[in-house]
Amino acid sequence: MKVLRIGxxxxxxxxxxxxxxxxxxxxxxxxxxxxxxxxTTKGDKILDVPLAxxxxxxxxxxxxxxxxxxxxxxxxxxxxxDVPTRLPKGLKLMAFSDREDPRDALLANGKYTLNSLPKGxxxxxxxxxxxxxxxxLRPDLKVKDLRGNVDTRIRKLKEGEYDAIILAAAGVKxxxxxxxxxxxxxxxxxxxxxxxxxxxxxxxxxxPEIEKIVREAVNSYESEVAATVERSFLRTLEGxxxxxxxxxxxxxxxxxxxxxxxSDLDGNFFxxxxxxxxxxxxxxxxxxxxxxxxxxxxxxxxxxxxxxxSCQ
Numbered sequence: 001m002k003v004l005r006i007g008x009x010x011x012x013x014x015x016x017x018x019x020x021x022x023x024x025x026x027x028x029x030x031x032x033x034x035x036x037x038x039x040t041t042k043g044d045k046i047l048d049v050p051l052a053x054x055x056x057x058x059x060x061x062x063x064x065x066x067x068x069x070x071x072x073x074x075x076x077x078x079x080x081x082d083v084p085t086r087l088p089k090g091l092k093l094m095a096f097s098d099r100e101d102p103r104d105a106l107l108a109n110g111k112y113t114l115n116s117l118p119k120g121x122x123x124x125x126x127x128x129x130x131x132x133x134x135x136x137l138r139p140d141l142k143v144k145d146l147r148g149n150v151d152t153r154i155r156k157l158k159e160g161e162y163d164a165i166i167l168a169a170a171g172v173k174x175x176x177x178x179x180x181x182x183x184x185x186x187x188x189x190x191x192x193x194x195x196x197x198x199x200x201x202x203x204x205x206x207x208p209e210i211e212k213i214v215r216e217a218v219n220s221y222e223s224e225v226a227a228t229v230e231r232s233f234l235r236t237l238e239g240x241x242x243x244x245x246x247x248x249x250x251x252x253x254x255x256x257x258x259x260x261x262x263s264d265l266d267g268n269f270f271x272x273x274x275x276x277x278x279x280x281x282x283x284x285x286x287x288x289x290x291x292x293x294x295x296x297x298x299x300x301x302x303x304x305x306x307x308x309x310s311c312q
Contacts, residue, residue, distance in 0.1 A: 007073035028217040080195035085235035095219035097199035100170035108164035124165035132244035135267030170197040191246035194230040232289030262301040
């Protein structure tokens with residue numbers, strides 16, 4: 001292989017992520033030239049509608065996946081939290097990067113933490129997961145939808161549209177905006193999104209040579225285990241609707257500490273599960289995620305899913 005083509009979105013964060021993977025591959029395999037092919041996804045075009053209302057699980061991946069299947073590009077670099085748990089036929093996740101900070105970050109122009117925000121303050125996020133947890137921790141706050149790239153969201157905060165916004169700490173840090181963070185929200189109280197902070201590299205199942213190259217250059221087994229647990233959890237709970245839920249797995253040798261929750265849209269029902277589990281293979285890690293999801297379903301999550309089926 002002489003040239004490896006990475007399909008990427010055009011946002012600053014997507015380009016940063018693809019450039020990082022490009023650098024890792026070229027460092028490990030200097031004989032390979034890596035090219036970036038910039039593409040536009042549905043999620044990049046629709047910026048005035050909350051993601052939950054669009055309801056498309058492949059908002060930021062579908063067009064790039066089509067390009068991989070057409071052999072217009074060889075691989076894609078995704079924020080793994082944006083990748084559906086069921087991939088198109090012929091594609092697979094080849095590798096998982098080291099995990100950047102998986103937590104959520106509160107930005108408030110240097111004025112507030114979550115606890116010190118004034119009653120009735122406006123917080124920006126379009127994430128149902130974040131909205132549900134905000135309603136539990138600070139039911140007095142006003143939550144307002146927020147879309148756009150990281151720099152666009154921060155600009156809206158600075159212009160006074162919001163008193164605070166919540167973003168993935170990983171994206172903020174990767175783009176050099178870390179000084180804007182006023183508080184990192186602890187996973188003990190604010191559970192992150194599935195696979196937040198991990199980059200997933202997607203490619204064709206029939207390309208073992210490319211997979212070998214990508215895994216040698218990028219893959220983190222610890223991230224792969226965490227992603228397997230979290231994505232198995234999500235796969236078990238997924239329906240045709242967006243549901244407020246989160247799952248966060250921390251791997252320590254042969255053990256994994258898992259925190260997860262499911263909620264209804266109003267935060268009236270909120271159930272959390274937490275535990276430490278042993279594993280010896282990716283298959284066992286997958287079973288752990290499935291088991292946690294089934295616990296939440298048995299605790300009332302099945303009712304939430306039934307009630308939300310009407311959004312399909």
